[in-house]
Amino acid sequence: MKLHEYQAKEIFSRYGIPTQRGIVVSWPEEVESLELRYPVVIKAQVLVGGRGKAGGIKLAADAAEARRHAQAILGMSIKGERVTRLLVAEAAQIEKEYYLAFTLDRMARRFVAIASEAGGIDIEEVARGSPERIVKHHVDPMLGFLPFHAREMASAVGLRGERVTAFAAIAAALYRLAVGEEAELAEINPLALADGTLLAVDAKLILDDSAAFRHGDRPLNEEMTELERAARDAGLSYVELDGELAIIGNGAGLVMSTLDVVAHFGGRPANFLDVGGGATTENMAAAMGIVLRKPGVRALFINIFGGITRCDDIARAVAASPPSVPVAVRLTGTNEEEGRRILQERGIRAFLDPEEAAREAVRLAGSTPWRS
Amino acid sequence: MAILIDASTSVLIQGITGYQAEFHSQRMLEFGARVLAGTRPGKGGTSVHGVPVFDTVAEAVSETGATASCIFVPAPAAKDAAMEAIAHRLDPVVIITEHVPVHDAVTVMAYARAQGVRVVGPNCPGLASPGGCKMGIMPNHLFREGPVGVVSRSGTLTYEIVAALTRAGIGQSTAVGLGGDPVVGMSFEDALALFGEDGKTEAVVLIGEIGGSAEEAAARHIAAGFSTPVVAYVAGRTAPPGKRMGHAGAVISGSEGTAAGKIEALIAAGATVAELPGQVAGLVKAALGVRL
Numbered sequence: 059m060k061l062h063e064y065q066a067k068e069i070f071s072r073y074g075i076p077t078q079r080g081i082v083v084s085w086p087e088e089v090e091s092l093e094l095r096y097p098v099v100i101k102a103q104v105l106v107g108g109r110g111k112a113g114g115i116k117l118a119a120d121a122a123e124a125r126r127h128a129q130a131i132l133g134m135s136i137k138g139e140r141v142t143r144l145l146v147a148e149a150a151q152i153e154k155e156y157y158l159a160f161t162l163d164r165m166a167r168r169f170v171a172i173a174s175e176a177g178g179i180d181i182e183e184v185a186r187g188s189p190e191r192i193v194k195h196h197v198d199p200m201l202g203f204l205p206f207h208a209r210e211m212a213s214a215v216g217l218r219g220e221r222v223t224a225f226a227a228i229a230a231a232l233y234r235l236a237v238g239e240e241a242e243l244a245e246i247n248p249l250a251l252a253d254g255t256l257l258a259v260d261a262k263l264i265l266d267d268s269a270a271f272r273h274g275d276r277p278l279n280e281e282m283t284e285l286e287r288a289a290r291d292a293g294l295s296y297v298e299l300d301g302e303l304a305i306i307g308n309g310a311g312l313v314m315s316t317l318d319v320v321a322h323f324g325g326r327p328a329n330f331l332d333v334g335g336g337a338t339t340e341n342m343a344a345a346m347g348i349v350l351r352k353p354g355v356r357a358l359f360i361n362i363f364g365g366i367t368r369c370d371d372i373a374r375a376v377a378a379s380p381p382s383v384p385v386a387v388r389l390t391g392t393n394e395e396e397g398r399r400i401l402q403e404r405g406i407r408a409f410l411d412p413e414e415a416a417r418e419a420v421r422l423a424g425s426t427p428w429r430s
Numbered sequence: 431m432a433i434l435i436d437a438s439t440s441v442l443i444q445g446i447t448g449y450q451a452e453f454h455s456q457r458m459l460e461f462g463a464r465v466l467a468g469t470r471p472g473k474g475g476t477s478v479h480g481v482p483v484f485d486t487v488a489e490a491v492s493e494t495g496a497t498a499s500c501i502f503v504p505a506p507a508a509k510d511a512a513m514e515a516i517a518h519r520l521d522p523v524v525i526i527t528e529h530v531p532v533h534d535a536v537t538v539m540a541y542a543r544a545q546g547v548r549v550v551g552p553n554c555p556g557l558a559s560p561g562g563c564k565m566g567i568m569p570n571h572l573f574r575e576g577p578v579g580v581v582s583r584s585g586t587l588t589y590e591i592v593a594a595l596t597r598a599g600i601g602q603s604t605a606v607g608l609g610g611d612p613v614v615g616m617s618f619e620d621a622l623a624l625f626g627e628d629g630k631t632e633a634v635v636l637i638g639e640i641g642g643s644a645e646e647a648a649a650r651h652i653a654a655g656f657s658t659p660v661v662a663y664v665a666g667r668t669a670p671p672g673k674r675m676g677h678a679g680a681v682i683s684g685s686e687g688t689a690a691g692k693i694e695a696l697i698a699a700g701a702t703v704a705e706l707p708g709q710v711a712g713l714v715k716a717a718l719g720v721r722l
Contacts (some may be wrong), residue, residue, distance in 0.1 A: 100717050163533060164612050164642045164679070169538040199537045200544070240533050242612075268678065269531035271506055296674040310610055310676025311639050312582020314665035315707050318689075321668040322706060330669075332676040335567075335585070337451075363586045363593075365569045366450075391569065391589070412590070 059265045062103045065277045066261035067399045073235040075228055076244070076257040080147030086128040090121045095148050100127045101141040104136045105279060117149060150259060155248035156215060157181055158229060160203075161205045162243070163196065170235065171195040171203060171229065175215045177248035180373025190227035193246025203233040224256050225249075240269035281295040285348055292344040294333060303423040304349035304383070306342075307361040308333050314360045319413060325420035328355050336366040342375035350382055357384045359419035361412055377404045384422040386416035432559035432604040432622040433579065433631070435498060439563045442487065442496035442520060443468045444503050446478050450526075451502035454567050455479055458500075466494040487514045488682045500556065500565040501525045509534035509550065511597050513549075515592070516547045523567045525551035525615075532678075535613040542615060549588040549615025553678070555585040555607035568605060576601015578714055579625040581618055581659075582607050582637035583644065584677070587665060591637060591710050598711040600718070603631040610639070610677030618648035626658055633659045633717045635710060636701065640666030641680040641687040649695035659717035660701040663710055664689045 061069075064082045072079065084102070084312075089100070094213050102114030109115060114136050118124035125145065134141045155178035163170040175182045176191045184191055193214040197203045210225035217225050228249065236244040245262040270276060281291065289296030295310065299317075302323045307313035310332050317327045329352060333345050349358065358381050362372050370393040376385070377400050388409045389397045398408040409415035441458065445451050446468025456479050458465050465481050467490040474485035484490040489498070499515040501508060501524065508527040515523045516538070523542065530552040542549045550557060556566010561575040572589055575595045582588040585607060592605055606621045608614050618636060625631045632671040638645040647666060652660055669675050671682040682688050693703050702717065704710045 160611060162536075165644075165647060167615075168536055168612050169533075199533075199540045219667060237533060241529055242532060266532045268505065268529040269533065295674075297673045297675060298669075299670065307586075309586025310680060311582070311587030311637070311665050312590060314584075314639055314669060314675050314680065315587050315590075315663075316665045317669065318665060319706055327668070330673075330675055344610070363590050363591055365586065366453075366567065390593075411708075413706065 059267055060105045060266065060281060061263040061277060062143070062279060063261050064103055064265040068256070068297050069235060069239060069257055069263065070261055073231045073238070075231050075235070076255065077145040077261065078150055078257060078259065081196070083128065083144050084142060086132060086133070088145060089124045089128045092146055093389060094146060096120055096205050096274070097149040098124055098146050099149045100124060100131060100133050101145045101147070102134065102136060102141040103145055104139045106137040106139050106142055109136050111272045114141065128384065133149065134195070150250055150257065151257070152250045152252045154251045156251070157247045158232060158242065159245035159247070160233055160241070160247045161245070166196055168196045168199065171197060171207070171211060171233070172175065172213045173215050181247065185293050197233070205230060221251070221256070228256060230319035239263070239367060240273065242266050259278050285351060288333070290347050290350070292341070293349065294331060294341065294345055296348060297330040298352065299329050302326045302354050302356040303419055304352065304355045304358045305361070305394035306331045306333060306345050306349060306420045308335065308337055308363065308367045312361065312363055316412070316416070318360070319416045320359065323417050325416070325423055328352055335366070337372065339371045339375040339378070342372050344373065344377055346379065346381060355383060356417055356424055357386070357422035359416065360385065360387045361415065362391070363408045364389070365395060368392045369394045369397030370400060373408070376401060378404065380404060386411050386415050386419035386422055431628050431630040432562050433628050434604060434606065435557050435559050436503050436562040437462070437564055439464065440495055441465045441563070441565055442490050442499045444487070444501045444515065445491060446481065446502070447473050448502050452478055452481040453480060454502070457570055461558070462561070463563045464567065467496045475569055487518050487520070491518050491520070492715055494659060496520065496540035498565065498674055499523050499663045501527060501715045503527060505529040505531070507529055509538055512538045512549070513541055516542050516545050519545055519547055520711070522548040522550050522557070523609050524554070525549065526554065526558050528551060529582060530611065532611070535611060539613060541617055550606065551609040554609030554614065555588065557604060557606055558606055559604040560602055561685055566607065568607065568669050573605070574601040577630060577718065578626065579603050579631040579634040580605040580637070581621040581625070582606070583609065583610055583639050584637060584665065587638055588705065591603050591635060591663065591707055594637070594667070594708065594711040595714060597697045598715060600711060600714055601641060603628060612679040614641065619651040622648060622651050627633060628657055629646065631658060633661065633714055633715070634662055635714060636662040638664040639677070639680050640669050640675065640689050641677070642688065645692035646695045649701070650700040652701055653698070657708065659674040661710055661717055662696045663704045663707055663711045664692045664696070664699045
């Protein structure tokens with residue numbers, strides 16, 4: 059789960075990472091009465107990247123200007139995400155910008171600390187263009203991230219003297235935060251040198267959803283669409299796409315490949331939906347309810363390879379609440395004969411071959427003619 | 431022969447009294463696996479399908495001589511279960527459990543490396559060596575003994591492709607489900623290296639998906655002199671960036687992890703890449719034909 063900058067900064071303060079003084083607002087009028095030192099910076103709180111380029115970050119010299127900017131940014135759409143909150147923070151006199159993060163290195167199976175003296179810009183661009191400006195340290199989880207690791211990184215990005223200890227303190231705190239809050243990414247970009255001290259001007263946190271059971275106090279965000287949230291509440295994995303052919307399958311890999319097969323035959327999937335292992339009649343009914351609620355859906359393709367999941371359970375769910383659009387069903391595996399019999403009684407043909415079923419589904423959705 | 435597990439493997443099932451574990455331990459026994467012991471702290475002295483249950487792994491190992499562990503323990507306790515198995519150097523340790531926190535997975539993998547233990551998973555369907563042993567949840571009836579190694583990041587898609595191989599009369603040496611999480615123990619390269627040394631395996635089917643760079647690393651391994659023919663399929667060609675497609679690991683971030691990049695790397699390394707899952711069996715047949 060991605061956090062907003064203001065949510066991440068609240069957590070930063072708990073771990074003693076210095077940030078600018080700032081206040082979150084939702085209405086332009088609120089901006090004028092804030093007890094902040096001008097100039098202030100007004101930042102759209104959105105989860106997508108690139109808000110600066112999209113006009114979502116503005117500097118204001120006084121209250122009137124702040125209100126004008128707030129008026130313009132609130133309600134603005136940045137890459138499809140509507141701005142409903144602003145973070146208003148005291149502007150810092152920045153002398154130099156650094157980069158500091160802890161993130162997962164999947165191939166190394168470890169977290170890696172990354173620092174650079176080229177902060178304030180996209181770190182992936184720095185990594186491509188001038189990798190020598192990036193310092194990395196893979197953290198041994200049995201050892202932890204030790205104070206001397208932090209000091210060596212500070213020294214390697216060109217800091218000296220007291221600034222080494224200041225940087226090392228922030229790096230150590232960020233590591234404690236990454237472990238304590240179970241983050242997949244904890245990033246400060248830029249970590250700015252301003253008025254002689256280091257402070258986190260921006261903050262990015264992605265928390266591990268699988269660890270949520272240990273963190274009852276986590277903030278929520280609004281990244282999901284209404285249907286995506288309904289799916290999550292029903293224990294289903296659902297992603298909205300642009301097409302008109304609704305898709306339900308069991309297993310993430312199988313559903314991904316189903317989308318590919320549908321596209322191969324000229325169809326346009328409306329969604330990704332994985333009912334998961336051991337799907338029951340209830341899961342399946344909930345899944346159909348969700349995918350068919352999306353406007354513009356013209357047909358439904360159900361692709362089930364029964365293992366733990368039983369084909370007869372799936373068929374019973376389809377028979378109990380026949381979909382409002384034409385449906386193509388592919389059923390194979392555990393109890394497939396019974397499943398096919400149940401559907402046939404309802405006049406629904408169940409295919410064995412996934413490609414044959416996909417072609418039929420694409421035809422039903424009436425998309426562009428399929429290639430053979 | 432087979433890789434990782436065979437008829438000599440003595441299996442311990444951690445969390446054997448759970449709903450899924452109880453069901454699947456029966457299926458493993460039916461497959462022919464030598465399931466010798468189970469653990470469930472607090473239920474030592476009982477049994478499941480005639481398999482004795484112990485409170486600790488230490489006791490299970492000393493009483494039965496178990497050599498490998500299959501973990502069904504729920505996510506909050508999965509790390510502790512894995513550390514316990516690794517401490518007693520069971521090998522391999524197969525973690526079926528899904529939703530294991532990533533910081534836990536990192537610690538487990540570091541300890542496993544220090545102990546010299548091979549971990550498969552978490553969030554994986556496990557291993558099956560037809561005619562020998564099964565550890566995990568892959569459906570028994572799909573398999574048939576034969577010359578093709580299968581290694582995959584997904585579950586049901588693997589079943590789909592294994593079933594098609596079996597229908598085409600092509601059996602399998604071992605099927606390895608690596609798991610769909612960002613941090614898993616065994617990698618494609620690890621499995622390829624084992625298949626390369628296995629006298630029985632004449633071709634390998636590699637099933638990848640979007641996210642991360644595991645397929646690119648596999649391609650480098652193939653390019654560096656892996657001589658067994660590889661037929662690959664990569665799921666998620668049409669997946670949009672930034673959205674997790676079911677698996678925690680299946681997300682395209684920026685230019686990283688796209689199916690196109692993975693397919694290009696595999697083709698450049700000399701693998702044959704199927705465009706649809708249904709084409710894999712035919713391509714494997716062709717690859718075996720060339721070799722015969």
